[in-house]
Amino acid sequence: MTLPLHPEGQSLVLLRIGERRFALFAWQIAELVAPSRIFRFPHRTAETEGVILRRGRIIPVCDVSTILTGQKLTSRRFYLIAIRQYERQSEWIAIPVTGDCELINVDMTPAGPDDPAHITAWISHNGEVIEVLNVNALTPGPWESTLQATAARPMEVHP
Amino acid sequence: MRPAPELKVSARTEQVILFRVSGQLFAISSASVQEVRSVDSLASGAMDIPNPCLRKVRHVIRRGDKSLFVVNGAVHFGLQPAPVALVFVLRRTKTALLIDGIEKMTTMTRLQALPLAFCHEERGWYRGLTALDQTVIPVVNPEGFLSPEELQMLNASQIESDAAAAQAELPQ
Numbered sequence A: 001m002t003l004p005l006h007p008e009g010q011s012l013v014l015l016r017i018g019e020r021r022f023a024l025f026a027w028q029i030a031e032l033v034a035p036s037r038i039f040r041f042p043h044r045t046a047e048t049e050g051v052i053l054r055r056g057r058i059i060p061v062c063d064v065s066t067i068l069t070g071q072k073l074t075s076r077r078f079y080l081i082a083i084r085q086y087e088r089q090s091e092w093i094a095i096p097v098t099g100d101c102e103l104i105n106v107d108m109t110p111a112g113p114d115d116p117a118h119i120t121a122w123i124s125h126n127g128e129v130i131e132v133l134n135v136n137a138l139t140p141g142p143w144e145s146t147l148q149a150t151a152a153r154p155m156e157v158h159p
Numbered sequence B: 001m002r003p004a005p006e007l008k009v010s011a012r013t014e015q016v017i018l019f020r021v022s023g024q025l026f027a028i029s030s031a032s033v034q035e036v037r038s039v040d041s042l043a044s045g046a047m048d049i050p051n052p053c054l055r056k057v058r059h060v061i062r063r064g065d066k067s068l069f070v071v072n073g074a075v076h077f078g079l080q081p082a083p084v085a086l087v088f089v090l091r092r093t094k095t096a097l098l099i100d101g102i103e104k105m106t107t108m109t110r111l112q113a114l115p116l117a118f119c120h121e122e123r124g125w126y127r128g129l130t131a132l133d134q135t136v137i138p139v140v141n142p143e144g145f146l147s148p149e150e151l152q153m154l155n156a157s158q159i160e161s162d163a164a165a166a167q168a169e170l171p172q
Helices: A065-069 A142-152 B039-043 B073-077 B148-169
Strands: A010-017 A020-025 A029-033 A048-054 A057-062 A078-085 A090-097 A102-106 A108-110 A119-125 A128-133 B014-021 B024-029 B033-038 B046-048 B057-063 B066-072 B086-090 B095-099 B101-108 B126-132 B135-140
Touching: A010 A065, A010 A090, A020 A065, A020 A119, A029 A090, A102 A119, B014 B073, B014 B095, B024 B126, B033 B039, B039 B086, B057 B148, B066 B073, B066 B148, B073 B095, B101 B126
Parallel strands: A020 A128, A057 A090, B024 B135, B066 B095
Antiparallel strands: A010 A020, A010 A102, A029 A078, A048 A057, A078 A090, A108 A119, A119 A128, B014 B024, B014 B101, B033 B086, B046 B057, B057 B066, B086 B095, B126 B135
């Protein structure tokens, strides 16, 4: 999927994960909610922790901190509910974040060909260079991981 | 901000059995459960599989010409082994499922599709998720305990061990 990328004057939400700040397009954010109980059940998608229940809606929790900062998030203050586009539909995904979020309007520099897929663009804000994230590349989905799963998980066979 | 994406929710109600495997709560449609037996009552009819090709299936129950493969729920879901007390014989499958016990029967009013953020084997394990008493419970897919490939392997192994047994019974 191609994200609509107009470098000038984009509305972005700044978020903090661990010690670092990142940005997401405002149109990709549904809401920011206080942490609630995570329901866990057996599954094999390592990037997905479990689900939260939010006004009757079941929302998967995807901790992206390891991908972005190389460390597991130790303190969670909020869940940023982002809209994740799949091939045929969109779904909500809860991303644990460390601190308050801020809505800003800034100019962006599109990501280069050597940047990782989860970076859509770069912004400069208050003397900091910040990655604008591509939620679709950052969080798991069936199409993206089916091939990996098939290759990585041979069927259990005992001689 | 955008309006919430459309929810995929089924409005019909369904009787479900809440059960535990290794302490973890699951739900299954009561219509999918043909029999509930105690492990003790089943022990006499179950046979060991001599060289189990799947770690989760170590026993088979013969009923006429039909074989039911006894799946250890804890191993299937990758949970810690726990003492099992009951067996669900699942309708329209060749699966008998070992479980800790039944929690209760209840009615499920909404079944939400498993979010696409779950994208590995679990997509075959579950029909979806339901919220009951402010708790989210996965609703198992009765056909998800043994994949077609696993069934094929078990059937082949069964044929092989039957042939070996028949060979052993032949007069020398």
